[in-house]
Amino acid sequence: MFFSKNLRYIREEKYKITQGALAEILGVSRSALSAYEDGRAEPRILLLIKIAQYFAVSIDEMVNVNFAEAEQAYVTRIEQLNKYITAHQIKINRVQTEHSTPKDYLELVPQKATAGYTQGFANPEYLNTLPKYKIPFLSKGKIYRAFEIDGDSMLPLQSGAIVIGEKIANWDDLTSGQTCVVVSKHEGIVLKKVYKRLFDYGKLLLKSENISYRPYEIEATEILELWKFVAHISHCFPTDAPDIEDIKFAFDRIEFQLNQTRLNLLGQASNELKE
Incomplete structure (x- = not known):
């Protein structure tokens, strides 16, 4: 104590x-x-x-x-974070290659290549191995990349859909609540709504469109790349109707969390009465 x-x-x-x-x-x-x-x-x-x-x-x-130790850990984390926030670009994106300048094509990162992407995304030789496509409706002078999504966390987009993202080079270009392809050190590649908590917590909140998936936080210093969602290509017609099983799962999760909170409060009250 x-x-x-x-x-x-x-x-x-x-x-x-x-x-x-x-x-x-x-x-x-x-x-x-x-x-x-x-x-x-x-x-x-x-x-x-x-x-x-x-x-x-x-x-x-x-x-x-332990406030003294927690304060020191907090100061250290904020110092690391400030290196990201005050920089003109997100840390890893400062690597300058031919692939970090606008071009008339984009690389596609298929599902089978996602595991290696977090290691090779700044390597020109790796990027040269990715399939390349021209998309006529994209704006000129910007950097784009395409990712094949996996799973059902971003319904109505189905697994296998291709998402096209525009490169976000600095934190100021990120609008809270924006849908982005997030490339991070440990989470890999995910498509989520991103909420900024940089200055309050030094973190980003990632939220799925599918309500059965719980939102979670990630340290800003974990981020390798951010790509703003601009378009998608899919073989399925999207639907906004959530699956009834997803709704049931979400309510079960909320009920479990409420029960855990209630038990914690009862435990605290019991301890206080004993004292």
């Missing part, structure tokens, strides 16, 4: 308030507050709630998270 260390850390380092001033705000003696910070005593639950509310943190964080 980190309560005593956290109390001293957040008071001195974050809020820069004296023991006497905080003790007066909390309605306790300075000696009592000193005992809490030294770990010689623990506050009652009502006082613990008051402390957490004053510092705008949860009781769980106050007790179980």
Whole structure:
């Protein structure tokens, strides 16, 4: 438990308030507050709630998270993120090759080639092995690439559909909620709606059109490439009607999450009563 260390850390380092001033705000003696910070005593639950509310943190964080270590990890992550945000281009896309300039054709990354793409996408020799096509309706002066999608996470687009993406070279060009082909270090290639949480969390939120798939976050520093959706080619006529099984699965997932939250709250209440 980190309560005593956290109390001293957040008071001195974050809020820069004296023991006497905080003790007066909390309605306790300075000696009592000193005992809490030294770990010689623990506050009652009502006082613990008051402390957490004053510092705008949860009781769980106050007790179980080492603020000093978490702060250092956060600072390190933000420093890494700033290298991406302040750069003119996303990190890996700064590699200049003949394939990073506009041309009158685009490369297609078929499903069977997706595994190697995260390693070879900046390598001209690898890109030369990909099939190339000319699409007449695309705007001039921009960089495009086509990807064959796999799975049903982006219904109504079916597995096997070809998605054409326009290269996003910097974070400012990404509009939150935009559908993009996301190429990342560990997730590979996925087609998702992308929501920016860069400055608040240093992450992107990826969401599927298929409601049976749960949204998830990814570190911005994991991103290798982003391609804005501009068109698709498919042998199936898309339909907006969700599958009834997908709806049922989504409701089951939500019900499970609500039950887990309820159990956690009951457990916390039980622990507080015991104290």
